[in-house]
Amino acid sequence: MLLPVIMAGGTGSRLWPLSRELYPKQFICLHGQHSMLQETVMRLSGVEAQSPVVICNEEHRFLVAEQLRQIKKLSHNIILEPVGRNTAPAIALAALNAIEHDEDPILLVLAADHIIDDKKTFHAAIERAIAFAEEGSLVTFGIVPAGPETGYGYIHRGESVSGQQASPYKVQRFVEKPDLKTAEGYINSGEYYWNSGMFMFRAKRYLQELEKFRPDILEACKRAMANVKAGGDFISIDKADFNLCPDESVDYAVMEKTADAIVVPLDAGWSDVGSWSALWEVNEKDDSGNSLKGDTFVHNSKNCYINTDDQLVAAIGVEDLVIVNTKDAVLVAKRDQVQDVKRVVEFLKAEC
Ligand code: GDD
Ligand code: MG
Incomplete structure (x- = not known):
């Protein structure tokens, strides 16, 4: 077997x-x-x-x-x-x-x-x-x-x-x-x-x-x-x-x-959900192409991925952004540049 x-x-x-x-x-x-x-x-x-x-x-x-x-x-x-x-x-x-x-x-x-x-x-x-x-x-x-x-x-x-x-x-x-x-x-x-x-x-x-x-x-x-x-x-x-x-x-x-x-x-x-943009692609989206998780308010914005733990995230007039809000860190990135998020991790490792 x-x-x-x-x-x-x-x-x-x-x-x-x-x-x-x-x-x-x-x-x-x-x-x-x-x-x-x-x-x-x-x-x-x-x-x-x-x-x-x-x-x-x-x-x-x-x-x-x-x-x-x-x-x-x-x-x-x-x-x-x-x-x-x-x-x-x-x-x-x-x-x-x-x-x-x-x-x-x-x-x-x-x-x-x-x-x-x-x-x-x-x-x-x-x-x-x-x-x-x-x-x-x-x-x-x-x-x-x-x-x-x-x-x-x-x-x-x-x-x-x-x-x-x-x-x-x-x-x-x-x-x-x-x-x-x-x-x-x-x-x-x-x-x-x-x-x-x-x-x-x-x-x-x-x-x-x-x-x-x-x-x-x-x-x-x-x-x-x-x-x-x-x-x-x-x-x-x-x-x-x-x-x-x-x-x-x-x-x-x-x-x-x-x-x-x-x-x-x-x-x-x-x-393989290798990045935030890959996740945006596979997740459900609203009529403006926004994929939203957690407490969010979105106005005049399109094609964004927003994920927040427990604070409200409001986005107005923005496009193609990734916003990820956690208790101790916030990421704001252009959706087509999220591969570089690993640079933050490298930076944090070097700091330790
Ligand atoms: N146990 C264990 N130990 N698991 C590991 C280790 C390790 O040291 N390193 C990675 N993994 C696990 C990861 O958790 C993931 O589930 C899987 O092995 C693949 O590792 P990744 O680090 O995610 O590989 P990748 O995405 O860069 O590349 C591989 O997957 C691609 C598709 O997603 C390669 O096989 C590529 O050829 C392939 O296209
Ligand atoms: Mg992988």
Whole structure:
């Protein structure tokens, strides 16, 4: 049976000031009634799978356990990283842990911070991927690109795997986060998908590829797993060992290099909510294109995103703004410049 592995250890710095180190975006309700982590778990209902494994920073252990309890996920495994070493090691830890309990499960690796509107289509893509993962392919789910975004990985599709309709494609090339000019070329060619950051492969197959391309990461993860401490729902990774693990994403460490990647196209209203403008795009809006959350008064304003905790925010005669008001910080930005919000976080880190 499938084993979902939910990666929930990112910092989500482009959604400052709501997303913070102590409370990153995957634990916040940004779209709908539940946190993004809860949505990720709930979206799997109807898929024949084991209880998901969540892998996150140890600082967030009670937050994760509580959020899972709220949605009545009573049996779960939460792997705790003492430090973030990015997604290649996180998946390796989950894979190594999985093969101790099961012979060689198929991992469905998911990010904890995505929106997918069309659950049925998402489930169909998962079903379609299983047979290929079973045979040893490393499956990525490819999104039809809406523009030359530079925050995504790109997949150049090759020939169809089975030659039949609706068959996945071989991955000709995987390019993680190209520059703008390259991304524009990819969009114009019509042959590329965005990498959704969701994957499916057998646990041992991933570990094999990691051994081939980044044996240093695999070794460090094996050492850290050897001293693991398990208690209740938590599996704590040893700090001294994991500290020495290189920091690398699965995209650079494995997906760019493997010859056995295939892509299953996915058109299911996916968004990675990477920025305030992405959230504005997916949220409901009033007749003037304003997306409003909390206590707001808006007059003569259009295409704004306003989110406020408990103070009233009034906006008059403004356009294309993002205004986010929290207890201790306020963000005001042009909607097309919100990628630079991460600069605030860098500035704050440098101040500390
Ligand atoms: N456990 C754990 N540990 N999780 C992590 C860590 C870590 O050190 N770092 C990141 N994550 C989690 C994040 O919480 C998120 O759910 C997921 O892994 C992906 O990490 P991001 O940091 O959000 O990656 P990205 O958005 O820059 O890029 C990835 O996703 C894009 C689509 O959203 C790549 O896979 C791109 O190729 C892809 O297009
Ligand atoms: Mg992301």
